[in-house]
Amino acid sequence: MRIWAETALVAGKWAEKVSVEVDVDGRIGTVSQGVDRETAAADRHVSILLPAAANLHSHAFQRAMAGLSERRGPNAEVTGAHDTFWTWREIMYRFLGAFTPETIEDVAAFVQMEMLEAGYSASAEFHYVHNQADGTPYADPAELSRRIAGAARRSGIGLTLLPVYYTTGGLDRRPLAGGQKRFGSDLDGFARIVEGAEDAVAGLASDARLGIAPHSLRAVPAEDLAHVAALRPDAPLHMHIAEQTGEIEEVLAAYGRRPVEWLFDNHAVDARWCLIHCTHLTDGERRAIATSGAVAGLCPITESSLGDGIFDGANYLAEGGTLGIGSDSNIRIALSEELRTLEYSQRLRDRHRAVLATPDRSCGRRLYDEALAGGARALGRDSGAIRPGAVADLVALDAGALHLEGLSGDTLLDAWIFAGDDRLVADVWSAGRHLVKGGRHIAREEIEAGYRRAMKSLRRSL
Incomplete structure (x- = not known):
């Protein structure tokens, strides 16, 4: 061609x-x-x-929640508390119970189609829904990983599938409860999920990839992290970190270190790693990530929606850091808007204009170049340039x-x-x-029909 x-x-x-x-x-x-x-x-x-950019962080199923979490929590008026990530998370957990394998595939195919229409060519699916609603594994532990691969077969998107290891409800090692039960596995069970996911990816086009994703320091015990990282030592490794101040306080209390400090003290973080959000960093943590070769995976629309905070993009890039863009909760699939939101967040914080521009590159060019380079590295995909x-x-x-x-x-x-x-x-x-x-x-009608079918089923169940 x-x-x-x-x-x-x-x-x-x-x-x-x-x-x-x-x-x-x-x-x-x-x-x-x-x-x-x-x-x-x-x-x-x-x-x-x-060149087309890759979307480095997606939870496809959350697309079906878009617009359903914009009211204040039921206790907010009584307690005077603010809605936060943590109250949003409870809504998400309740929503999870309604999904079937079929609806997960239909929603994922629709999300991937929207990504393509927005200008993304590939997506990293941070896939942590593995079990039935009560926490029982499917007969095939990788059933839902296969559904994500099936969605990619229908949409045609370039997929890096990231099965997620998630085993505890917090650093106090409390057991998973409620919606979290759909995420859980032990090390042996996760190894079987990874094997099945690898088989599913092998059935896609040759550009598809498999990665590994320990969910976070809250959900992965310290002694398990090295084992999970070593399951596929040459594959991309993605992990949530330092998104919320509550998370930082919990890690400090348990480990005596902030999340990024602890990670760098205990693991050789390099270009294989994609650290998602990195919202709340000290200067030292920011420099450590910037000089490690790891990618900071930013999701500006979702981080705005959840009230996470603002990543220090200007100093991070000045220190040689690499960043990329993801759509995370998928409440909006909009590549140009993700990039615009990132730059505008810097302007609002610093009260300057054209914060991420350089003497030789405009804001738009710098943002797009970063999305290309960071997305390609995070997905383990030899893309991001016309060459x-x-x-x-x-x-x-x-x-x-x-x-x-x-x-x-x-x-x-x-x-x-x-x-x-x-x-x-x-x-x-x-x-x-x-x-x-x-x-x-090219397949919008068929994929959209599947999404409508899924949404009718999901909303009947809520």
């Missing part, structure tokens, strides 16, 4: 009249510049061609859109992120699979 673009971001530089050849294995072959449209013999002509040999994860913007008319270079990214929205996305390829055409997923 050959794509011709009027303008494209090739190996980090803008180029004109670009022809990109995609091999049958879903990787980019030759990239040629200055090729006239008439002589390109292209299968698809586009206006603006970019020979890279996975052909590509997105085309509609130059006919009013927000982009007459613009060029980095200003195109600024206009998409700060003036437009994801309706500017015209085409998306994931490992060469042309999944979005004219802004619409």
Whole structure:
């Protein structure tokens, strides 16, 4: 397949009249510049061609909760307490009981379709729903991991599946209760889940990957973390950390160290690791992550929704850190909005403008470059650039859109992120699979019908 673009971001530089050849294995072959449209013999002509970003953190099932947690908790008026992440979590746990394997797959396929239409080419699914509602494992312990893979087969998205290890309800090692029972396993049971998930991923296209995800220091005993990390020592490893002040206080009380301090004291954190949220860091913790090669996985829309706090992006990037973007709770699937929210959070905190811009890169360009690099590293995916040999994860913007008319270079990214929205996305390829055409997923009708079916079932059960 050959794509011709009027303008494209090739190996980090803008180029004109670009022809990109995609091999049958879903990787980019030759990239040629200055090729006239008439002589390109292209299968698809586009206006603006970019590398596509990967979504590094998703809990697909939570998409079905969107809009259902915007009231204050039942005791808020009586106690005067504020709603927080912890009250939201209780709503999520109650909601979990209604899911079946079929509804989990239908919701996941819909989420992945929305990601593709927003300009993402791939997703890391931080998958922690493993059991039946009462905590009993399915006959196949990896049943629900297979459902996530099944959703990816339907949507075509590039998947990095991250089975999650979750075994305690807190650092006091209290047993799992309520909705948490769907997450639980012991080390032997988790090994079986990982084996099944690996088999499910093997049934997808060759760009699919398996990773490992110890949920958090709250849910994983200290002595188990090294064992879990060693299950697949070359695979991506993702973990929630330092999202909430309550979490930090709990870890301090149990371990005598803040979460990131403890992690770096006890584990060799490197480029394999993706640390999700990292909202509340000391200067020393921030520098440790920045210089380790690990990716800070930020989810600005969800972190705003939950009132988590603001990540110190400006200092982190100045220290050489790598970050990427995830949609987490999936209440909004909007790549441009995630990037805009990240920059605006820095502006609100620092009362400055263009905080993440550099002398040679605008805000939009810097944000997009970071999302490309961090997402590719976190997913273990050789993507994030238009260059020979890279996975052909590509997105085309509609130059006919009013927000982009007459613009060029980095200003195109600024206009998409700060003036437009994801309706500017015209085409998306994931490992060469042309999944979005004219802004619409090629299987939207079928996937949307499945989602409607799932939502009717879920809401009857609530």
